[in-house]
Amino acid sequence: MSEELEHLRADVLIVGGGPVGSLVAYQLARFGCKPLLVEQDDKNTMPCYGRACTLWPRTIELLDAVNMAEKLMQLGVATRSGLHFHEGRRVKGGLMYGSRMDKLGDTFFKFALHLRQRLTEEEFIKALQEYDIKPYLLHSIERYRIDESIEDYPVTADVRNLANGQTVQIKAKYIVGADGGKSTVRKLASISFDGEHTKHRWIRMDAVVKTDMPNPRNLNSIDSASHGQILWCPNDNGLTRIGYVFSQALLEKYGGEEGVTMEVAMEEAKKAVSPFKLEFERVDWFTIYGIGQRIAGTFCAQDRVFLAGDACHTHSSGSAQGLNTGVHDAINLAWKLALRVQGIGKKTLLDSYDAERRPLVQRVIDNDKTISMLISGQYPPRFEGRNEHTREILTEWFEDINMQSFTLGLGISYAPSILNFEDPGPSRATVNPGERAPDVYLTKLGTGDPIRLQSILKNNAKFSIIIFSGNPAYTKPSYSSVQAALSHPQSFTALFPKRVFRWFTIPSVFGNGGQEVLGVAPIGTVYLDESVKAHEIYGVDPTRGAIIVFRPDSWVGTVVPMDESGVKKLNGYFDGILERE
Missing domain, CATH: 3.40.30.20 (Phenol hydroxylase, C-terminal dimerisation domain)
Structure with a gap:
């Protein structure tokens, strides 16, 4: 494999073969550029485990525009509504933005699509291979250098073949780091990753289950006095994603995270969904993880290195923004890179990537801090002094129409700029530059x-x-x-x-x-x-x-x-x- 890379040149070297990196690579190939995708893991032997699993309407619109939505819809599960329960009764609250999606306005994608992350990235890779481009697995970037005096390929990256230890040099015009929260590219670029890591712990699990819960193939939620707000999400292949808060009291009960086995996760899940009954036929995956929110100091370094996805922002899964935000990064960046590579776009076009994406990601993170605390039963700073139960404040938060629109992606807009130019003359339309195009x-x-x-x-x-x-x-x-x-x-x-x-x-x-x-x-x-x-x-x-x-x-x-x-x-x-x- 490394011998193939020895003298290889690419328009863009993409580090990280997850859904964001593979989507960037696919788009660049689709736009007529030459991407090169390297991934440090052997995806062919890795199990298909959990991680992100929900795509919201605007994300599906964006994927439809690059001919990927239909392929994913053939594999996943669509939900158009959801129920919220408290003490076994259906009540107002919960994941309001995922309920009654038939009421959404000018979009035809009035549903959420649930599909495990690994299956999503596999479809992106298949689409990339239609352009005769394959990812190089078991390859890791070690360093890079930029020499602007080399006009054609100013970026030189040292990439190691993890199978045989050989290191080769790859010539490129740009690098995209889509290599996750521990991003090597971000570290090599000396980009800060500021934020915090809370003490909250959550369980996420994918399982085949039986339950007496009404409409269990909806995107449901449950109030639990002991386990926070429970996520109940239908998933591909008959699976259900179950998520709940693993409190400090539970950690102490089981002697810390080390004592949280699959059996423990199953037992606590049964308690969490009470009074509904829950039987496990099979558990494919479970994890216990801490909540953290971090954002890179910049999404671009040295005008040649860009970050996307978890490499430049991490947050909880409280409103399923991780993969959706990463897809928005990938869509925003790829066409700008392509036009610049082809000599069509000015540098100002690439500069707009950080200018547009980072403020929106910061808003995602700010929202996530509030949501994760409320789900965990704590009062965020903005709600200090409130006496209602946190579940009531969470309902209030999710009922806000602007919050719902932003969460679903339909309300995401970019600030006025040279790219989103507002004509100072008389208004000719009520839709504003920087806003999503309504569908009709x-x-x-x-x-x-x-x-x-x-x-x-x-x-x-x-x-x-x-x-x-x-x-x-x-x-x-x-x-x-x-x-x-x-x-x-x-x-x-x-x-x-x-x-x-x-x-x-x-x-x-x-x-x-x-x-x-x-x-x-x-x-x-x-x-x-x-x-x-x-x-x-x-x-x-x-x-x-x-x-x-x-x-x-x-x-x-x-x-x-x-x-x-x-x-x-x-x-x-x-x-x-x-x-x-």
Whole structure:
């Protein structure tokens, strides 16, 4: 294996073959780059054990945009609702964000997907191998150096083959450290990992069980006086994930963590779910672990080294944010790296990775501190002086609509920046730059078949420019002015690589052909918004129209008028993030 690596060069060296590292590698290959993925463990011989198992709606949307969601859905278990119990009765509370997901708004992924982490990463690896790229197992990075005078491959990494002890050098343009909470890449880059480790201990286990709990294949939760709030999560292959607090009193009862055997975990689980009955047919995995929240001082070092996933943030599984946050890292980073590698993106594009992701991860960690304390039966600092039981405060926390939206990923947005540019002129839409693109049905020409807007925003490391052209009876002159402006030799379409743009026109009327509806030759592919629902959701006036730029990851980049002035504004927008040809 090392002989194969001896003279190997890659656009990006990715360290860590877990779900985040393998997803970054897959995307880079999909975007036309050459990744090289190394992993220190032999994944082929490792058992398929627990770890993360829940993907929330926005994460599934993002994976769908890179053609991975359907593959995972074929293997996992979807839940659309959940129940919460107190003393055997169904009550208000618990994992509110996972309950009645049919009520979610502008997403078509109104469910959570449960699939053990190892199976998720295996699907990513299979997809990567479709591009004839395989991970190098039993390989560990030892050091790296950067020499910017070497223009093509400024990064040199020493990688050791753990099977035979040989060390080889790999030339690359960038390194991505996705190698977990004990990240070697982070340590080599001298990046701090600040945070805290609490005394709380939790049990997590995957088992095949029998129970008299109502609807046991829902994402349920249970109040327990002795074991905190119990997680009950259906999982793949007929398994159920059970989680509960292992208090200090229980640790003392069993003589510390060393005394917590599988039999102990099973016995305490039965007590935790009381008064429901619980029988174990098989336990595949269990763990007892401490709660800690840490975040890297930066997600990028020396402009060549990036961190993603647990390598740059760790937290509890209290609201299942670990893998979801890691996937968001991977999606945000990969297209930016790809455009930079291909000479299309400016350095400012890569700089936006840390600027966008780290503040959001900090919010995840701040939330996690509150949730983990409440689940463990303690009062967080922000709730000092409250007299209610912690379970009531936890219900209050999870009932907050903004908290639910953020937890599910649908409310995640990025701050205004050169990439999420807010036009200072009159508002042309109610959706703001940096916000997730709402999903809505459009209609295909001819067949009249419905098609989701997000399904045309596939993540191919390209910007999708959608002209919401409204009703042509009012907007034909301004639409024609856009065509004329785009044909100008100083238009951004002439200054920047055409392959980075995808064009669509969406009129808000019925018709049988694009040119027939618009009265002029269409710009890009035409889909119809016959119900005017898309224009309404995006807040675009059908009598005026608007041009909306969607980033490759389907967050809104900018909104400009549908006229010559709008095209000029797009010149400035893309000049800030793309290299001219």
